[in-house]
Amino acid sequence: MACNSSGCESGCYDREKDNGSKIVEDAVAGGGNQESVCVKCKCNEPMTFGDGGSDDGRFCAECFRNNVFGKFRLAVTSHAMITPSDNVLVAFSGGSSSRVALQFVHELQIKALKNYEASRDRSLPVFGVGVAFVDETAAFPALSTEMVDAIEWIRSTVSSLSPPAKDLHVVPVESVFGSDSLDARDRLVKLLDSVPDDTGKEDLLLHLKMLTLQKIASENGYNRLVVGSCTSRIASHVLSATVKGRGYSLSADIQHVDARWKVPIVLPLRDCVRLEITRLCLLDGLKTVELACRSQCGINDLVSSFVALLQEENPSRECTIVRTAAKLTPFYFNKIPETDDSNVPMATQRRLKRFNIKYDGSMTTEAFCPICNGPLNRSDSSGLDTFEECLESDVLYAACCSSCRFQILPEDGSSLEQFSSYLPDHMISQVKHQKVNSQAYLREKIKDCLLLDDEEVV
Amino acid sequence: MSSGEKMEAKSKKAGASRLCFLCNLRRPVLKRPKTLQQICRECFYEVFEEEIHQVIVQNRLFKSGERVAIGASGGKDSTVLAYVLSELNRRHNYGLDLFLLSIDEGITGYRDDSLETVKRNEVQYGLPLQIVSYKDLYGWTMDDIVKMIGLKNNCTFCGVFRRQALDRGATLLKVDKLVTGHNADDIAETVLLNILRGDIARLSRCTSITTGEDGPIPRCKPFKYTYEKEIVMYAYFKKLDYFSTECIYSPNAYRGFAREFIKDLERIRPRAILDIIKSGEDFRIATTTKMPEQGTCERCGYISSQKWCKACVLLEGLNRGLPKMGIGRPRGVNGDHKMEIKKPGSVAKSIESKQCGSLDF
Numbered sequence: 170m171a172c173n174s175s176g177c178e179s180g181c182y183d184r185e186k187d188n189g190s191k192i193v194e195d196a197v198a199g200g201g202n203q204e205s206v207c208v209k210c211k212c213n214e215p216m217t218f219g220d221g222g223s224d225d226g227r228f229c230a231e232c233f234r235n236n237v238f239g240k241f242r243l244a245v246t247s248h249a250m251i252t253p254s255d256n257v258l259v260a261f262s263g264g265s266s267s268r269v270a271l272q273f274v275h276e277l278q279i280k281a282l283k284n285y286e287a288s289r290d291r292s293l294p295v296f297g298v299g300v301a302f303v304d305e306t307a308a309f310p311a312l313s314t315e316m317v318d319a320i321e322w323i324r325s326t327v328s329s330l331s332p333p334a335k336d337l338h339v340v341p342v343e344s345v346f347g348s349d350s351l352d353a354r355d356r357l358v359k360l361l362d363s364v365p366d367d368t369g370k371e372d373l374l375l376h377l378k379m380l381t382l383q384k385i386a387s388e389n390g391y392n393r394l395v396v397g398s399c400t401s402r403i404a405s406h407v408l409s410a411t412v413k414g415r416g417y418s419l420s421a422d423i424q425h426v427d428a429r430w431k432v433p434i435v436l437p438l439r440d441c442v443r444l445e446i447t448r449l450c451l452l453d454g455l456k457t458v459e460l461a462c463r464s465q466c467g468i469n470d471l472v473s474s475f476v477a478l479l480q481e482e483n484p485s486r487e488c489t490i491v492r493t494a495a496k497l498t499p500f501y502f503n504k505i506p507e508t509d510d511s512n513v514p515m516a517t518q519r520r521l522k523r524f525n526i527k528y529d530g531s532m533t534t535e536a537f538c539p540i541c542n543g544p545l546n547r548s549d550s551s552g553l554d555t556f557e558e559c560l561e562s563d564v565l566y567a568a569c570c571s572s573c574r575f576q577i578l579p580e581d582g583s584s585l586e587q588f589s590s591y592l593p594d595h596m597i598s599q600v601k602h603q604k605v606n607s608q609a610y611l612r613e614k615i616k617d618c619l620l621l622d623d624e625e626v627v
Numbered sequence: 628m629s630s631g632e633k634m635e636a637k638s639k640k641a642g643a644s645r646l647c648f649l650c651n652l653r654r655p656v657l658k659r660p661k662t663l664q665q666i667c668r669e670c671f672y673e674v675f676e677e678e679i680h681q682v683i684v685q686n687r688l689f690k691s692g693e694r695v696a697i698g699a700s701g702g703k704d705s706t707v708l709a710y711v712l713s714e715l716n717r718r719h720n721y722g723l724d725l726f727l728l729s730i731d732e733g734i735t736g737y738r739d740d741s742l743e744t745v746k747r748n749e750v751q752y753g754l755p756l757q758i759v760s761y762k763d764l765y766g767w768t769m770d771d772i773v774k775m776i777g778l779k780n781n782c783t784f785c786g787v788f789r790r791q792a793l794d795r796g797a798t799l800l801k802v803d804k805l806v807t808g809h810n811a812d813d814i815a816e817t818v819l820l821n822i823l824r825g826d827i828a829r830l831s832r833c834t835s836i837t838t839g840e841d842g843p844i845p846r847c848k849p850f851k852y853t854y855e856k857e858i859v860m861y862a863y864f865k866k867l868d869y870f871s872t873e874c875i876y877s878p879n880a881y882r883g884f885a886r887e888f889i890k891d892l893e894r895i896r897p898r899a900i901l902d903i904i905k906s907g908e909d910f911r912i913a914t915t916t917k918m919p920e921q922g923t924c925e926r927c928g929y930i931s932s933q934k935w936c937k938a939c940v941l942l943e944g945l946n947r948g949l950p951k952m953g954i955g956r957p958r959g960v961n962g963d964h965k966m967e968i969k970k971p972g973s974v975a976k977s978i979e980s981k982q983c984g985s986l987d988f
Contacts, residue, residue, distance in 0.1 A: 411822065412892060412899050416906025468895060475888045479823065486823065493825040498911040546909055
């Protein structure tokens with residue numbers, strides 16, 4: 170019991186102040202006080218970043234870091250994003266989110282290596298890590314000198330993250346068009362030039378970038394692709410997808426796992442906001458490089474500044490947006506395909522069962538847009554079967570989602586035909602594949618009425 | 628029009644020989660907000676009315692012989708709606724009995740003036756008018772309420788009371804349906820707001836063109852796909868008699884972030900408004916999303932998910948001198964959906980624009 174008198178020299182008042190009431194005060198006032206302590210560990214001095222964030226000055230460096238890493242680790246383990254037998258490719262752009270993703274994956278790997286060396290039977294192998302950088306010089310010729318510097322910097326960054334050693338794959342975005350680099354570059358430039366809409370051009374490049382990453386991953390034997398999209402980025406995506414009329418496919422893009430691709434994509438930083446990421450970079454001295462590739466006038470840019478404005482008004486707005494979108498029903502491919510790999514520890518398998526999203530089997534989709542790979546709503550894809558013997562470009566038009574039709578495909582017939590001739594073969598083959606698929610789907614529906622079993626299926 | 632013709636049209640831009648994109652006969656006088664086509668006045672009237680007709684037909688909004696009330700505030704949306712609907716009813720033989728239904732909130736200097744407009748519309752369009760007042764229904768005018776509670780939360784009272792007042796007015800008129808002038812911009816804004824707030828239940832139904840089919844009187848929005856700008860344009864060219872003053876108790880209601888964002892989007896890509904509505908319709912929301920169970924208010928018999936309907940709770944608070952009752956965020960769905968965000972050191976600004984009137988999607 171403190172005597173509460175300033176004249177008392179026993180120090181009891183001060184002691185109590187240190188023990189309890191002071192901390193409560195701090196938590197209420199949000200810190201900022203010189204003598205304050207971290208609200209979590211209650212012993213270290215909290216960090217003040219001075220960036221205007223709401224929880225600035227509440228946590229010490231250690232607790233802050235543990236909190237962010239904890240979110241990452243929870244996402245990784247609860248969705249079985251990385252298991253011991255995996256070979257993981259980290260998509261690295263040089264920006265802060267992917268830098269943090271790379272750092273965290275590296276730390277997981279170090280830990281796995283330590284465990285491996287310490288265990289007697291060495292039953293759990295250490296997962297492999299590779300890093301991919303997509304060089305977009307062909308799309309932004311003005312950036313060529315900066316790009317050279319950036320690549321140099323990335324090489325040194327990645328080589329500093331060893332042991333364990335990590336392979337770095339620097340691949341130009343035009344590589345999805347073929348191996349002849351001059352011809353490929355030419356095709357990329359022509360393809361982008363034929364897209365009239367600025368936002369459409371930006372999005373098309375993003376899709377091509379994803380194709381490139383997929384190509385790197387599958388050619389080099391990776392079975393996971395780690396993308397460092399953070400909450401803020403995903404919140405912007407939610408709104409821009411809404412604005413572009415992509416409400417149906419939206420729920421596919423924002424889950425922790427997206428296995429519609431050949432190599433499943435995982436988003437371990439989905440639950441971390443940008444503020445945390447930049448703070449962490451500051452704290453750990455992680456250097457980043459931002460290449461000014463983005464246009465300043467499109468829909469995407471408008472949406473990002475809107476989200477930034479909302480975030481300023483209410484620091485939890487980004488999380489609310491992502492949480493809303495997370496309530497939409499995901500697709501069947503939004504989970505890591507089940508494996509009976511004995512290397513996956515039992516605990517992980519159990520967790521996976523608990524966290525793996527349940528989906529309604531009746532809501533599966535068959536068709537994907539060949540350009541953005543977004544699942545198609547039935548009403549979007551209905552026109553597909555009417556094109557039996559017609560131009561490839563018409564089939565392409567019919568196979569695309571309404572958003573890509575509007576913002577990416579050129580309007581008139583002749584330029585559309587040209588556009589489809591520039592497209593990477595992968596996208597074109599998907600159009601054909603899809604046509605067969607939808608035929609097969611129709612056949613499936615009427616098969617009980619078909620008399621001959623060996624009837625030709627397209 | 629082929630690309631060659633387009634070029635030609637462009638090259639002649641300087642001269643007066645440009646022609647309407649649609650009829651190719653008359654001189655264009657406006658750029659259509661929805662498509663950016665340059666068209667003449669006559670074609671604008673035609674496409675504007677025809678689009679609304681198509682929406683009505685395709686969504687089977689009305690059946691022949693129905694009595695339909697038009698929620699009329701005297702503002703641009705409801706005035707244009709009353710005009711167009713009576714016009715289409717005549718032209719396409721919908722066989723509807725149309726009525727104007729106005730709510731008198733009792734706001735001196737605002738509603739009394741706008742009601743004068745509605746009374747003129749009654750004569751101009753030959754539609755019978757019914758006015759329901761807060762004073763008669765609840766014993767309170769908005770002036771009284773504001774005098775008691777001040778300018779904070781007053782829009783909550785007004786919105787809750789209006790929703791019920793419209794239904795009661797519709798019952799008085801014995802109508803089968805109530806149509807409101809909510810336009811595409813309003814709906815797009817609601818979709819965005821529901822995403823920003825995390826309200827998945829409302830997100831799933833805010834884009835439906837007809838709501839409240841399980842309630843006493845279904846409501847529908849024939850202007851669901853009609854751009855606000857085109858409504859203003861239509862009213863302007865037709866020289867319709869409407870009232871355009873803002874509510875004195877919520878003078879800055881039109882400065883919401885979401886509204887500004889939509890206007891910015893429209894500038895870059897006019898189609899964005901329709902795309903947002905399309906997204907809202909396409910969102911994969913499980914049909915099992917929990918909806919409040921509907922019952923009736925024990926006090927007044929109005930539909931309610933709680934023991935007492937919201938209006939009764941608010942009214943009880945007013946009558947007992949506890950105006951804070953029912954305001955704020957009680958558990959569950961009966962909560963207050965307004966969000967007021969204060970920007971430090973600057974003018975208070977909300978993310979939503981229409982604090983009044985559009986609460987009830």
